[in-house]
Amino acid sequence: MHEPAPLFSSEEYRGRVSRLQDGLKTAQMDGLLLTTPADIFYVTGFLTRFWESPARPWFVLIPATGDPVAIIPAIGAALMGQGWVKDIRTWDAPDPVDDGVSLLADAIFEAIPTNGALGVPMGLETHLRMPMADYRRIVDRIKPRRIMDATAIVQRVREIKSDAEIAKIKTTCAIADRVFARVPEFASCGRPLDQVFRDFQIALLQEGADWVSYVAGGAGQDGYGDVISPATARPLAKGDILMLDTGAVRDGYFCDFDRNYSIGAPSSTVQRVQDALYSATDLALETLRPGMTAADLYNTLTNALRSAGLTPGGGRFGHGLGITLTEWPSLTAKDTTPLREGMVLTLEPGAEVSAGKFLVHEENIVLRANGPELLSKRAPKDLPRIA
């Protein structure tokens, strides 16, 4: 009774691992080493905020055939044991003498033939969450086994979301939808922005977020200067545009979208940018189809803004979304990743209102065979006004 319900069936996880193994075989790799919270959660269901502590490395090794092996600090054994992975090997971490290196090397010896290759994600948008000195020890220890870049294998699998995953993201988006509707309750004229940020997080928890991994935004006359700074104590003032953006989390799945509010009536300049961003997003929602690339979608958004006489700005124009706040691909001119059915993406066009002042819109979608399906509730066409 009240045992933790697994987030997904064992079949879901087995399907994920099997697709990764197909990728390994095609690329002639004999195993895959995963070290990050998202990659390990993806294949095992191991979900914990304990990753916030940088003290300990965690490893999952997926052989080209057979079940994953979790090589983890002993403190995680009980939680990992609740999931479908049965081969769990532990050590008392952190260990200044041997922090899991021998255990990991032994698992690699078992899984990978002497002339074989171990895949490690090492490309764009990845990092290895373990000490570099220990990684070099592993590389030396397992020779003549080779290391190969497994970034594409992991990304091509993780980027296509199952129906069960899409349902999770939709649930998190609905939490944020409800909170964005409540923003006028706590974001009144005169209220300091840092208090608005706190109230925004409180509302997200009240509406069902397990935790709030990301909140950003800005407020300023006729637009905001940047979208990653912490809030200051400056009170909201008439003529401000307030933007709030969140990556809330429920069951390990993120939403990531923003909403804009006008404190009092927006200026005609802001109104013009608002309309153009809204129309650009509409155009993307109408025309996006599987087979287009990330750059194609970026160009759709950029060209729409340029046609409206605006200067696009504010960062990339969207990205993947799922078990981290942002996933590949990036909606930029240089990213030629094909957009495929089942991808969950953000559409995030931004434009300059004046020098150094921006407006940024954002929606979350899943790409279906016949086009995008919104996961967030479409933002209102007119900027909501706050008294």
Added chain:
Amino acid sequence: MHEPAPLFSSEEYRGRVSRLQDGLKTAQMDGLLLTTPADIFYVTGFLTRFWESPARPWFVLIPATGDPVAIIPAIGAALMGQGWVKDIRTWDAPDPVDDGVSLLADAIFEAIPTNGALGVPMGLETHLRMPMADYRRIVDRIKPRRIMDATAIVQRVREIKSDAEIAKIKTTCAIADRVFARVPEFASCGRPLDQVFRDFQIALLQEGADWVSYVAGGAGQDGYGDVISPATARPLAKGDILMLDTGAVRDGYFCDFDRNYSIGAPSSTVQRVQDALYSATDLALETLRPGMTAADLYNTLTNALRSAGLTPGGGRFGHGLGITLTEWPSLTAKDTTPLREGMVLTLEPGAEVSAGKFLVHEENIVLRANGPELLSKRAPKDLPRIA
């Protein structure tokens, strides 16, 4: 007006960098490469939740002499520009062709002579937050310059907190103190644990946390099974011991301590473990002095519990604390790091109540010349009871 107030004076940051540079010179290194949120925040004051996106690498290069260079994604330029670091070089990230590699290599060429060495933290409790493939490109590109392990340099500087840092941690601890006093408001018998976790986070925000990076805990009859699992919907029941633990954040500085509550009267077994843990912490508070090692402190706590007839358990018995939830050293038998004046530490003894059931206490302290000073308000000697 309402420009963001810097968290610390430029002198504070210059002092930090200067101490790191002393370390570099002693170790005969010509520069230091930093890539993680905490290390970069430490030397630049760059504080943002945007790190939650794994998409982009960020670099700070500290030459052995002179000012740091920030080599960062353009989206961070405005925020970094508010701080004391003036040499800021940006690129449009993520860039699948060259994601800051050339910019970083150029900065290394400028700072480090051909026969010189670049320090990189690569030891216990570190990782390199950039793609491994790009790191290997950098290593190749900058040859014959060598790479050396700079872990000890960074750790010996960061582990000694300035008075300004200690004041920040104390402020965050006080937020958690106020919330722990309010727990009986929302943790009543019959309330599901996952709702208690949400209410706990809400209360932390209400009391002044900027955000809540970590919440953990557990609840079970006569103790809890592990301390890193997410909360389930199981309602609190009479006879449960509830533990809540948080790493809340204010101005980038963490607290990390827990409190225990008894739903109804605790059993005599629980009472016995409670008393022993309390006395063990008291003993540590009385006897800890600079010059002892992390292992010495671990032994103090462990021996006190063993003398009381208990089985120590529940993980390491404490750790450093500051700009991440946990910092080195680790209070384990193997960690011989000297404990020095100015270190902020957690004291976190745990013991078995019965097979697989634990009780864990935790306090936050700063080590002064004459012994520990509590940063958290000492936990009540008797387990607080919740009706």
